[in-house]
Amino acid sequence: EDLLRRNQKLAEENKKLLDSHKILAIDIMGSVGSGKTSLVVQLVKYLKSKYRIAALAGDTATTIDAERIKSAGAEVMEINTGKECHLDANLIKKALGELNLDKINLLFIENVGNIICPADFPLGSHKRIVVLSLTEGPYVVLKHPFSFIDADVIAINKVDLSQATGIAPAEFEKQLHELKPSLKTAHTNCATGEGIAKVAKALGL
Amino acid sequence: EDLLRRNQKLAEENKKLLDSHKILAIDIMGSVGSGKTSLVVQLVKYLKSKYRIAALAGDTATTIDAERIKSAGAEVMEINTGKECHLDANLIKKALGELNLDKINLLFIENVGNIICPADFPLGSHKRIVVLSLTEGPYVVLKHPFSFIDADVIAINKVDLSQATGIAPAEFEKQLHELKPSLKTAHTNCATGEGIAKVAKALGL
Numbered sequence: 001e002d003l004l005r006r007n008q009k010l011a012e013e014n015k016k017l018l019d020s021h022k023i024l025a026i027d028i029m030g031s032v033g034s035g036k037t038s039l040v041v042q043l044v045k046y047l048k049s050k051y052r053i054a055a056l057a058g059d060t061a062t063t064i065d066a067e068r069i070k071s072a073g074a075e076v077m078e079i080n081t082g083k084e085c086h087l088d089a090n091l092i093k094k095a096l097g098e099l100n101l102d103k104i105n106l107l108f109i110e111n112v113g114n115i116i117c118p119a120d121f122p123l124g125s126h127k128r129i130v131v132l133s134l135t136e137g138p139y140v141v142l143k144h145p146f147s148f149i150d151a152d153v154i155a156i157n158k159v160d161l162s163q164a165t166g167i168a169p170a171e172f173e174k175q176l177h178e179l180k181p182s183l184k185t186a187h188t189n190c191a192t193g194e195g196i197a198k199v200a201k202a203l204g205l
Numbered sequence: 206e207d208l209l210r211r212n213q214k215l216a217e218e219n220k221k222l223l224d225s226h227k228i229l230a231i232d233i234m235g236s237v238g239s240g241k242t243s244l245v246v247q248l249v250k251y252l253k254s255k256y257r258i259a260a261l262a263g264d265t266a267t268t269i270d271a272e273r274i275k276s277a278g279a280e281v282m283e284i285n286t287g288k289e290c291h292l293d294a295n296l297i298k299k300a301l302g303e304l305n306l307d308k309i310n311l312l313f314i315e316n317v318g319n320i321i322c323p324a325d326f327p328l329g330s331h332k333r334i335v336v337l338s339l340t341e342g343p344y345v346v347l348k349h350p351f352s353f354i355d356a357d358v359i360a361i362n363k364v365d366l367s368q369a370t371g372i373a374p375a376e377f378e379k380q381l382h383e384l385k386p387s388l389k390t391a392h393t394n395c396a397t398g399e400g401i402a403k404v405a406k407a408l409g410l
């Protein structure tokens with residue numbers, strides 16, 4: 001479909017631009033409230049002594065996520081998506097045009113809360129991580145394989161709620177590896193930071 | 206936008222068709238794993254002695270939800286949405302063409318797990334209920350006002366996880382009523398059926 005091909009082309013341009021400035025870019029996908037911002041906050045705290053970090057926070061209506069990431073210690077640019085249900089490579093291209101690319105070497109891009117549409121729109125990042133929360137019920141991976149199949153890392157999050165939800169992280173891990181054996185997974189509690197070292201390692205950071 | 210206007214027209218045609226058969230139709234929206242199917246299952250159990258119920262289950266890849274609703278005692282038609290991120294009036298029109306409309310008087314339509322795109326696509330139902338889970342974090346209503354503003358009823362679900370998530374149902378209730386004072390809300394545990402009588406009443410059932 002023409003829109004997708006145009007997005008693919010822009011995504012490749014974004015990646016070239018990032019590479020020319022030696023910036024590693026990671027995009028974060030996940031359903032509403034799965035823990036994307038919490039993950040970025042934890043990664044920023046964990047890595048800011050090692051990298052000069054910036055983040056793009058894609059949000060429909062508020063600056064809530066941007067504020068949280070700023071407080072963690074990264075430069076943040078908000079991308080107000082309005083009613084858009086996914087970030088696309090064009091929005092990222094514009095945002096990159098407004099950042100000082102010589103001042104950073106690690107960029108996190110938080111997508112809108114949605115695991116369906118963003119899967120179709122690569123942004124030009126080097127790695128994609130999907131945050132999958134135990135509170136989303138036991139069928140997510142089976143029902144939405146396309147949401148996970150192009151990811152590099154899956155953060156199986158809110159593991160502290162395993163007993164309350166009756167779902168074991170291992171269940172998701174098994175389903176994910178059946179879908180894509182090379183997928184890297186980590187069990188996380190992004191509210192406390194548990195599992196963050198493993199996520200960073202899986203992302204090559 | 207032309208697509209939206211065409212959908213609106215088809216939605217109105219669907220509603221006329223339902224009215225001509227004296228069928229009340231309710232569509233259910235909510236994020237992945239928020240509790241939509243559980244809600245439909247509970248409503249079917251609660252109402253099947255009073256209504257002849259059918260359900261349309263919109264799902265990307267499996268028959269999991271359809272099976273669960275069937276077991277609860279309703280006739281179910283699956284709408285396999287593939288990679289589509291929302292049901293639309295056209296899909297509903299086709300589904301209505303395959304149901305025996307003289308045999309039912311209550312129809313539940315479960316949308317895809319997504320609170321952004323479905324908000325833009327009315328289906329021709331008489332009432333819309335959104336399932337909002339406490340596990341989606343405290344900012345959902347503030348960040349996604351458009352997901353709630355056209356709804357009639359909000360089921361504030363997974364109230365049993367209030368302590369584990371640190372979120373009080375009353376917080377959501379306050380934000381929802383600030384957004385739209387006429388919105389009806391109910392606190393629910395759709396796994397156990399707690400709050401279902403109130404939901405049914407709010408839906409006029």
Ligand SMILES: Nc1nc2c(ncn2[C@@H]2O[C@H](COP(=O)(O)OP(=O)(O)OP(=O)(O)O)[C@@H](O)[C@H]2O)c(=O)[nH]1
Pocket residue numbers: 030031032033034035036037038039065112113157158159160161188189190191192340341342343344345348369370
């Ligand atoms: N119990 C528990 N809560 C968590 C965990 N991770 C995040 N949370 C909480 O879940 C809520 C949502 O987290 P966010 O980081 O805002 O999630 P998000 O994916 O960025 O949400 P949106 O951007 O609004 O879609 C917040 O209240 C977090 O504190 C976890 O591992 N365990």
Ligand SMILES: Nc1nc2c(ncn2[C@@H]2O[C@H](COP(=O)(O)OP(=O)(O)OP(=O)(O)O)[C@@H](O)[C@H]2O)c(=O)[nH]1
Pocket residue numbers: 135136137138139140143164165235236237238239240241242243244270317318362363364365366393394395396397
């Ligand atoms: N603790 C708790 N769990 C619930 C509640 N409601 C639903 N669940 C559980 O949450 C999980 C997801 O519920 P579903 O009814 O499948 O949610 P859904 O919105 O239909 O999910 P999708 O159609 O896959 O988007 C299941 O394991 C349910 O048993 C609740 O009120 N409390």
Ligand SMILES: [Mg+2]
Pocket residue numbers: 036037038065110
């Ligand atoms: Mg966020």
Ligand SMILES: [Mg+2]
Pocket residue numbers: 241242243270315
């Ligand atoms: Mg369901």
Ligand SMILES: [Zn+2]
Pocket residue numbers: 085086117118290322
């Ligand atoms: Zn979309």
Ligand SMILES: [Zn+2]
Pocket residue numbers: 085117290291322323
């Ligand atoms: Zn959509």
